[in-house]
Amino acid sequence: MSDIEREIQAKGLTAxxxxxxxxxxxxxxxxxFTASDGVAGASGHRPNSVRAxxxxxxxxxxxxxxxxxxxxxxESACASPENFDPEIGRKIxxxxxxxxxxxLMGFRLRDRLSGYWR
Numbered sequence: 001m002s003d004i005e006r007e008i009q010a011k012g013l014t015a016x017x018x019x020x021x022x023x024x025x026x027x028x029x030x031x032x033f034t035a036s037d038g039v040a041g042a043s044g045h046r047p048n049s050v051r052a053x054x055x056x057x058x059x060x061x062x063x064x065x066x067x068x069x070x071x072x073x074x075e076s077a078c079a080s081p082e083n084f085d086p087e088i089g090r091k092i093x094x095x096x097x098x099x100x101x102x103x104l105m106g107f108r109l110r111d112r113l114s115g116y117w118r
Contacts, residue, residue: 035059060089
């Protein structure tokens, strides 16, 4: 549980809201790949220059598939090849994708609360 979630609960804020559990319940599957993986998948070969290959290896994508079939993406780019860690790249990319889900679900909840969609 995040510090913000603990604070919300400690203050007894109980009005309808989007929770971390709501976000996780929306996600039905997740996929991770580097830009280099994407190029290889699309073209059938790896980048032909070392510089491009290294740059593409440092860019990680996360695609989250939601219950309604919508997809949300996040990405993580590492500036120094020496610091690249695939697990950290996936975590950052997922975190960014989840932040996008918050926006979508917040909009959905606001529509319901406003009575716009019944």
